[in-house]
Amino acid sequence: MSLIDISPPLTPDIAVWPGDVPFSQAYALRIADGANLDLSSVTTTVHVGAHADGPSHYAADGAGIGERPLDRYYGPCQVIAVDVARGARILPADVAVPIAAPRVLFRTGTFPDPNRFDRDFAALSPALVDWLADRGVVLVGIDTPSVDPFDSKALESHQAIHRRDLAILEGVVLGHVDPGRYTLIALPLRIPGADASPVRAALSPLPPTA
16 A cells, blocks of 8 residues: 655654744653663644644534544545635635545645745635535645634634534645545544644545546
């Protein structure tokens, strides 16, 4: 099976939301220093790189990511390229192809460098969330840090996602991925009550349908 990695590398250079906890790695033991093994720890926001938001991130009554059903994050998926302006919200009219899978990832190209935090990335519209849910979508993802614009305080798309009980993937890297159908693998860590979890997201191409 050939897998396409859609996760950015987690290094101290990776950009996090302004004010959030950056990624760092510290070694307690190193073979290079004469120890018998390497032993390290990491400190980071749980919203680092490719990550899955838990409902508790945006809703007072929301479940943590460790309580979410894993089947949302594995299975048939569709990558859709959209041509939208920087800072815009994606509308149903921007989607030029039929929805063909219960998991949808949007390739906007508006956050091209995971190591540089550009604030004018594209996001989802609440109308698009409802439109996708009406078509059987259970997970929506995007190649930007958030499904809402940087300056949104009401988090309208997050709230629409909570109302429709969709799963979220943010921060995936899709510039090297052709639009089409795949199998998605993006399992979050089992962290009870956590507002998000990093994921190692990957796609496996599906054979074309007749």
